[in-house]
Amino acid sequence: MPLSVSSEELSAIKSLAEEFDAELEGVPVKASLKWINPEFDEKTRKLNVELVIRDLHGQGRGGLMFVLPLRLRSEGLFIPKTAVTNRYENPTVTVKETGEVVKLMPLGESGDFLRVAADKRLVPGTELLAAGQK
Structure with missing residues (x-):
């Protein structure tokens, strides 16, 4: 092939x-x-x-x-879609520890995750609130 x-x-x-x-x-x-x-x-x-x-x-x-499922390195972070609030095409997440709302720049999707541009406030392991939680 x-x-x-x-x-x-x-x-x-x-x-x-x-x-x-x-x-x-x-x-x-x-x-x-x-x-x-x-x-x-x-x-x-x-x-x-x-x-x-x-x-x-x-x-x-x-x-x-x-x-052919392949694992490729990609830039950015994978965020669970359940944590993303998307109002007026402006996706955000809320950091659980601080309550800070962080705007996201989407790069793509993969299953239940949204791939977003890296942000210094969102490092791997950052706990996020589910969309709509405060």
């Missing part, structure tokens, strides 16, 4: 076991890294790689949904 990946994504794939879990069209499969094109694509800023899919049921063809 051909993929185009960033150098960070390739590093994450290389850090996986030789054979790793993935999903093809919602069906669990095993995959492994087969080949890495040494040429960097300047236009897309990506590297082309090929994966081998094990336990493939059905016809292999282009356009199938392939999911």
Whole structure:
């Protein structure tokens, strides 16, 4: 299966076991890294790689949904959505210890978490009140 990946994504794939879990069209499969094109694509800023899919049921063809869960380093913090008050598109959280309301700059979402820009008042481990609590 051909993929185009960033150098960070390739590093994450290389850090996986030789054979790793993935999903093809919602069906669990095993995959492994087969080949890495040494040429960097300047236009897309990506590297082309090929994966081998094990336990493939059905016809292999282009356009199938392939999911490969990777852990990538990202800037910012993950805040539980249950702690975020979002009034007029201005998300905030309240620090439990001080009661301080901190405005957030959202960068993305992941499941039950909102990824936000780093803020010196919100360090990993800071306890937050649930949205609406005082």
